[in-house]
Amino acid sequence: MIIAIASGKGGTGKTTVAASLTHAWPNPVVAVDLDVEAPNLHLFLHPEEAGRQKAVIEVPVADESKCTYCRKCSELCQFAAVKVLGEVLMVFPEMCHGCGGCIAICPEGALTPGERELGDIIWGKAGKADFIMGRSRIGEAMSPPLMRQVKTKLAQIAPAGADVIIDAPPGVSCPAVNAVMDADVIVLVTEPTPFGVFDLGLAHKAFAPMGKPMGVVVNRAGMGTDEVYHFCRRNGLDIFAEIPYDRAIAEAYAEGRIVAEAVPAAGKILTALAARLRSFAGDDGAKEASRV
Amino acid sequence: MFEIVVLSGKGGTGKTSLTAAFAQLAQPAVICDLDVDAPDLHMLLKPEILRTESFQSGHEAVIRPEDCTNCGTCGEMCRFDAVIPGDDAPAIDPLHCEGCKVCVTFCPANAIDWQLRTCGEWYHSETRFGRMVHAQLYPAQENSGRLVALLREQAKELARQRQIPLILSDGPPGIGCPVISSLSGASFAVIVTEPTPSGRHDLARIVELCAHFKVPVGVIVNKHDLSPARTAEIVADCKAKGLFLLGQVPFSPEVTEAMVAGRTIIEHNQGPLAQQVKEIWSNLSTHIKNAQAA
Numbered sequence: 001m002i003i004a005i006a007s008g009k010g011g012t013g014k015t016t017v018a019a020s021l022t023h024a025w026p027n028p029v030v031a032v033d034l035d036v037e038a039p040n041l042h043l044f045l046h047p048e049e050a051g052r053q054k055a056v057i058e059v060p061v062a063d064e065s066k067c068t069y070c071r072k073c074s075e076l077c078q079f080a081a082v083k084v085l086g087e088v089l090m091v092f093p094e095m096c097h098g099c100g101g102c103i104a105i106c107p108e109g110a111l112t113p114g115e116r117e118l119g120d121i122i123w124g125k126a127g128k129a130d131f132i133m134g135r136s137r138i139g140e141a142m143s144p145p146l147m148r149q150v151k152t153k154l155a156q157i158a159p160a161g162a163d164v165i166i167d168a169p170p171g172v173s174c175p176a177v178n179a180v181m182d183a184d185v186i187v188l189v190t191e192p193t194p195f196g197v198f199d200l201g202l203a204h205k206a207f208a209p210m211g212k213p214m215g216v217v218v219n220r221a222g223m224g225t226d227e228v229y230h231f232c233r234r235n236g237l238d239i240f241a242e243i244p245y246d247r248a249i250a251e252a253y254a255e256g257r258i259v260a261e262a263v264p265a266a267g268k269i270l271t272a273l274a275a276r277l278r279s280f281a282g283d284d285g286a287k288e289a290s291r292v
Numbered sequence: 293m294f295e296i297v298v299l300s301g302k303g304g305t306g307k308t309s310l311t312a313a314f315a316q317l318a319q320p321a322v323i324c325d326l327d328v329d330a331p332d333l334h335m336l337l338k339p340e341i342l343r344t345e346s347f348q349s350g351h352e353a354v355i356r357p358e359d360c361t362n363c364g365t366c367g368e369m370c371r372f373d374a375v376i377p378g379d380d381a382p383a384i385d386p387l388h389c390e391g392c393k394v395c396v397t398f399c400p401a402n403a404i405d406w407q408l409r410t411c412g413e414w415y416h417s418e419t420r421f422g423r424m425v426h427a428q429l430y431p432a433q434e435n436s437g438r439l440v441a442l443l444r445e446q447a448k449e450l451a452r453q454r455q456i457p458l459i460l461s462d463g464p465p466g467i468g469c470p471v472i473s474s475l476s477g478a479s480f481a482v483i484v485t486e487p488t489p490s491g492r493h494d495l496a497r498i499v500e501l502c503a504h505f506k507v508p509v510g511v512i513v514n515k516h517d518l519s520p521a522r523t524a525e526i527v528a529d530c531k532a533k534g535l536f537l538l539g540q541v542p543f544s545p546e547v548t549e550a551m552v553a554g555r556t557i558i559e560h561n562q563g564p565l566a567q568q569v570k571e572i573w574s575n576l577s578t579h580i581k582n583a584q585a586a
Contacts, residue, residue, distance in 0.1 A: 009330055009332070011305060037465075043489035044489070076393060076394070076397055141437065170303040173431075194335050195308065202330055250518055254522055
């Protein structure tokens, strides 16, 4: 089965939950860091690297000597990555989404496939668990293409039958949607503060139309207000777990430790959460890593 | 006109709570929330919306089944796995559709419509600290970078009209599209980090991004007392890279209390916490004045 750990608001504890769940997971599991802009899961799981590869996206390369300035490419491109200005053909590879349209439509063969580097894909073992992450190149604007390639690599490296725990990026726009769209169950990690509850509402709105089982982990429970519980009740969202507001947990995180391992009380909560999430696997409906 | 954007790399380090306090201290400034995906600044500044505009950007492909011959061209050419095969006609999954128009262009039956997407709303508002420009991207939408660019243009226009010398923006987390759009061409980036492995790791990435765009940075270590050892590492990192350390803020439940009350840290607290934040602002404004004089 595939579990996505998402949040809306950043810094609510996605990585804490993902690292601890990986640690507490009773079955073979692959931990996947899809927060490629700010990947942090490896800082807690300390994986031993088994391999890495560069991820690239196809972008056009121009051979202006063949260009007749017919403008078919610039009329097609929706991202201002190819422009014909008078009798000048210009390519802006940083803007390109890699759709391949300009190369396909050019009648003269003046545009051919080249590459832009998206970042790295790194994989290995973290204890018993398998691990894979994407890390975007500094200056790269687009996360979803790298995320898609991490998922492709995941399908190749994941042991047969392994479950998958995805650490998603914050927010509710395209990167977050890309991280949760393949999941069997979505875990929304929030904190009981006004910002936490507002962004939980945004995440709920963004992900609910996918029709997947979804529930909430209230992190730092005891701070802020009760509004998060009212919100969950009103919207029929189950509370999968509550992790108390505890300075010992914050300090364990600050030391780079897996909270479930470092703080026994939190360990119990996260083991129970793992069991609860396992119950969503069902008999046959759940996906395996190979089907991401 | 000086444009400050508050960033962090890692989310949840305290950007918004600090930006709200700075907005109070910075007056007169145009305030801007560039985290259009998960905006929170309005919860502290309680803007009264003066003007609402819809944000339309990009298109999405929609197949007309009655005209489709199910030839399969769209599915073959789509690089984004957005075409879901069907017995009579395929359909486009809007979550996967990148809006590239390849299927529309190459469909031999001309059976694919090209519809404008409405991605969100943006607002001009009044707050107790001055005018504010902000937005809400609709959930699961794209083009946040374009919406960020639009907000920055609106903020600049407002600052020009009212002869306000400063724009103060709360930025998005991460280092991708909306952050690049917030950062490129800005005058100064305030980076809020926290003494955790994640905070330190993501600080290094956002600092490198700022260097890439040649935007000078100042660093704030929030919740510094959570781990004195990690704070010392971050301070050492900053020194090694020659980064301007604006100051440190202690971990305090009062930050959440202020949030619950819908107030800034310095409206809520008159003690050492508020004092620290004021000192940071004072360091920042001195730095800006020196930078402008130079």
